[in-house]
Amino acid sequence: xxxxxxxxxxxxxxxxxxxxxxxxxxxxxxxxxxxxxxxxxxxxxxxxxxxxxxxxxxxxxxxxxxxxxxxxxxxxxxxxxxxxxxxxxx
Numbered sequence: 001x002x003x004x005x006x007x008x009x010x011x012x013x014x015x016x017x018x019x020x021x022x023x024x025x026x027x028x029x030x031x032x033x034x035x036x037x038x039x040x041x042x043x044x045x046x047x048x049x050x051x052x053x054x055x056x057x058x059x060x061x062x063x064x065x066x067x068x069x070x071x072x073x074x075x076x077x078x079x080x081x082x083x084x085x086x087x088x089x090x
Contacts, residue, residue, distance in 0.1 A: 003032070003047040003077040008060065010070035012042045018088045020064040021056075025086035028052040028059075035089035047083060 008017070018034045021044060025032065030048035037043050044060075046053055063069050 001047065001079050002050045002053050003045065003079050004053060004057070005075045005077050006044040006046065006057065006060075007037075007073040008042045008044065008069055008071075009040075009073075011068040013040055015066040016064060017042060017067040020067070021060055022086055022088055024056050024059045028056045030056055031080075031083040031086050033087045033089050045077065046086070047079060 013036050018036070021034050021042075025046060028048060030046050030052055032044065032046040034042055034044040046056055048056075057072070057074070061069050061072065
């Protein structure tokens with residue numbers, strides 16, 4: 001298991017990006033959350049099997065056709081035990 005904090009910069013607010021990350025997290029059986037930041041970026045924490053997390057990161061880099069990802073900042077985090085789902089925080 002691995003957990004990452006990801007800060008996503010680009011055109012990622014108001015374009016369905018958080019919902020897109022939730023669908024991708026479900027596809028790869030990952031847990032965590034995402035939320036908008038006041039500076040126009042999106043913050044993500046994602047956890048799961050390493051290959052699944054890496055596949056998730058590759059998918060969000062490509063985007064959903066409406067967003068534009070300019071930059072990702074990744075930091076490894078400690079695993080959170082008993083986390084059950086991936087959610088959108090408001």
